[in-house]
Amino acid sequence: MDDDIRKASLDYHRFPRPGKLRIEPTKRMVNQRDLALAYSPGVAAPCEEIAADPDKALDYTARGNLVAVITNGTAVLGLGAIGALASKPVMEGKAVLFKKFADIDVFDIEVDTTDPRKFIDAVALLEPTFGGINLEDIKAPECFAIEAELKKRMNIPVFHDDQHGTAIVVAAAVRNALVLQGRSLANARLVTSGAGAAALACVDLLVSMGLPVDNVTLTDKDGVIHSGRQGMLPNMARYARTTNARTLPDVLPGANLFLGLSAPGVLKPEWLPLLADKPLIFALANPEPEILPEVARAARPDAIIATGRSDYANQVNNVLCFPYIFRGALDVGATQINEAMKVAAAEAIAALARLPAHDSVAQAYGGRKLVFGPDYIIPTPFDPRLIVEIAPAVAKAAMDSGVARRTLDIPAYARRLAQQTARSGQLMMPVFEAARGTRRRIAYGEGEDERVLRAVQDALDEGLVRPTIVARRRILKQKLPELGLRFVLDRDVDVVDPETDHDVFESLVDAYRAIAARKGVPAAEVIRHVYRRPTVTAAMLLRTGRVDAALVGGNSEYWGQVEHVLRIIQRAPTVSRVYALSGLILDAGALFITDSHMVPDPTPDQVAEMTILAAAEIRRFGLEPRAALLSHSNFGASHSPSARKMRAALGLVRAAEPGLAVDGEMHADAALSQSLREKLVPDSRFEGAANLLVMPNLDAANITLTALAGSSSSPTVGPMLMGLAQPIHVLTPGVTSRGILNLTAIAAAEVTREGSG
Structure with missing residues (x-):
């Protein structure tokens, strides 16, 4: 390796703390009761259960998800017989791969012997600790005898990965x-x-x-x-x-x-x-x-x-x-x-x-x-x-083959793994189920975008929708084979091509002309907007009933695409504004934030309206909303304009939806901690952590959303536009194909609701 790589690798392994692994508790440990359960006297209960039935160790300990990566350092890839201690960075690296790719916990163990018998004895004695043994970097021919003997002596998987x-x-x-x-x-x-x-x-x-x-x-x-x-x-x-x-x-x-x-x-x-x-x-x-x-x-x-x-x-x-x-x-x-x-x-x-x-x-x-x-x-x-x-x-x-001690429902197991891999999967499951099989017609404005095309293939595979893509066929015929996508144009998906489908576009132009003059669009720009702006094309397909819902944007500035949408798609008759709701899938669960993209400084009435709309959206994910109206003020501590706004909004929400679990105004930490809320007020209106954070302004909402998403690498859902008469959503430039698929399911599920489409 060159000097730059060597230095970078040494710094990577040394800073900010030496090595690549650490151990973290999986249970809460914040008070004396937790300590009593984790150690003495409570720990005696699982010990007694395991003594009576050793298989209970899989229920009460981490053994069933714990693998040992074990070596003696006699055949380290590219380095040879460097010894047990020098091989430790490699074993830590292997442990990180187990965790990264399969969420398996690992202890790396470096055994300081080249004697196969001593090595075998040392490893075999560790069987009570682990669910499996991964042998690593042991030279031949000793590795054959070591693996064979350990497989005879141990009743857990022993796997020499190099082989x-x-x-x-x-x-x-x-x-x-x-x-x-x-x-x-x-x-x-x-x-x-x-x-x-x-x-x-x-x-x-x-x-x-x-x-x-x-x-x-x-x-x-x-x-x-x-x-x-x-x-x-x-x-x-x-x-x-x-x-x-x-x-x-x-x-x-x-x-x-x-x-x-x-x-x-x-x-x-x-x-x-x-x-x-x-x-x-x-x-x-x-x-x-x-x-x-x-x-x-x-x-x-x-x-x-x-x-x-x-x-x-x-x-x-x-x-x-x-x-x-x-x-x-x-x-x-x-x-x-x-x-x-x-x-x-x-x-x-x-x-x-x-x-x-x-x-x-x-x-x-x-x-x-x-x-x-x-x-x-x-x-x-x-x-x-x-x-x-x-x-x-x-x-x-x-x-x-008869070597399993437990039986799994394999399709259900695969679904669970998929949900763990794409953490948005669990949140999206009820939405996908609502959309699956409906074959709703969904228009995609940016039909030549690779992310959109991959999402279209996934949506077809999931049986969610009948896609309509705004795109040039000649470009698609080149891209689909390059991307390895299987769907067939004009059979599996409908294409609206500005270069060839002039009958469709002329009818869209006529319809757009009827509404554009009073929406600030010069007459001379009408044709260009319909033919050259895919957001306009897709929104007009929705407006004229050719599709049931639409996804637009993704390749340009968000607000500009929203302006095109609002010229074409009307607000629902019962709302005063259009708002945006975004979701984050954190380790602790789903967290929704509003208004993340639309209204810069909402009034108390608008805060109340967006809260009620957002709560309805959250219920469609199979969750019961717990809404916190956020502020720099905690429960009346400040009389600033923004604190008074959120306080007034709380009264409006409670009057309109008395059954909604909502409270405020409060700090974000109080929203996420029941114990903290109980210290501040004796009658908090919901239990547990809030799953809907209602912000006092767009800056607060968008900054919170992007900071949480960036710092946690958490997948996002949305933004979902709320308050429009027809289902349409605007994609952000950073959206992934998974994000587009999620919004596809959301849009299709919206259509199936009574009164939609």
Whole structure:
């Protein structure tokens, strides 16, 4: 590494506190009673339960979600035998990946011995602490004996990731590459460079998936693994060939798959013509592969190439596997990770790569087009669907193969994982259910935006709506294949094209002309507005009844798009203004804020009106609103104009909706803490934390919203426009495809309500 990277890495690991891990309590501990429950005397109760039934440890302790990442530092990737202590940063890094990708807690344990027996004894004695063991960076051949013995002695999963994690991801990549090349494992011929732990695990798994043993030739630094070689371990001897060939180029002719897990530069470009047509070249040595992809591509342009590096396409990365195989294994209380579970994981990874890439993946990879093909045969590590696809497949395989101690409803389990992954999922569930199957017609103004197109595909997959997109067909015909999207224009979605659909646009122009003159739009601008402003086009589709709801904006300043909408879509007859409600999904639950985007300085009547409208919206999420009218003043402590405004608004809300749980005026901390409110007033009108914060002005609302969203990386829902006669929402420039999908469901659910559409 260069000096800049080295310094940056050292600073990253040192500041603001050393290391990458810390332990945090999961239970409240703020008073003497909490201490009594957490420790003495209360802790005796779960201890007694576990003594009577050891499986109760999964109910009363963190064991069921706790994995040990254990090494002796004898084979640290790229560094070699650096010892147990020096390997600790790597093990902490592995622990962080478990937590980041699968929410699995990890203790990293570095065992200071190179004696396999001592290592085995040390690890086996830790079984009561953990739900699973991830062995890491242990050199061959000792790693084989260590894993085998621990699997015999322990009744929890033991998984050597260097072997099996690599094997699972390689198997997924091989499966998909063979699909692209028109082959199957049954007729593939494999040659390896390397016969160590990872290489043998890869070959073993491919054989269990259908690769004939006779089609495998192993080589290592000493040449071909042949039947006359002395001192082979049984797992290597299984693949020893009766042959006179002794070198790698001797066995390459006719091979379909080269699998390199060895050393830099061992595959020479002049040997590549020996390979069969359309070969697979997996050069996985790190940091420098057996052959560089650009060199291999020059010699064999028909090849599919994979490496272990992130700067090339088709990175074989263990993080695609190990967090999720452990997630599935832990959640069914598996006693081991067996071959069936590994095959299930490989097949799930392969299947995911054949789906269109997720929007968040495109963002993480700088907008690079990720479509199943020669340069995209396995998913990227940041695909949020990995856990939803792999963990249920592993859990099912564990149950089917008889190693699970608990039974799960797999579809329900997958839904729960999806909700945990996209935290907005749980909040949005009732809205999605209300929208699903209605097939409401939703117009999307920015129909050429990649985020919109991905959201349209997701909405179709969810069975939510019949999309209408304002876009040029010639642009869409180019973009859809690039994005790997499956929907068909004019079959699955309706397109309103300003370049070709002149009949539609002329009718929209006529309708717009009738309302625009009195809304400040010069007559000369009417045609240009309808043809050139997608927000106007989509809003007019809604106004004229061609669609049931619309989503507009997302590519320009929010207020400008709102002005176009308000010229076209009328307010509901019972409201005085249009307001915006935004939601945040925090770790503690959903929190809504109003008015986050529309009214700069509302009057008491408007504060009351927005509170009542927002409460109605929150109920549609399946939540009971608890509204706090916020101020710098706590319950009459100040007589400033803003405090008096919120106090007056409280009286108006209570008069209009006496059953609504609402209180104020109050500080934000009082709104979120019942104990603090009880100290301030004896008769607070709601229990627990408020889930609706009503702000005294737009500045306060928008600053609070953006500060919370930015500091917590919490997903947002909205902004949702409240008070319009027809469902239409304006997208902010920072919206994601998930945010668009959420607003799609919200708009569709609005249409289904009585009196809408």
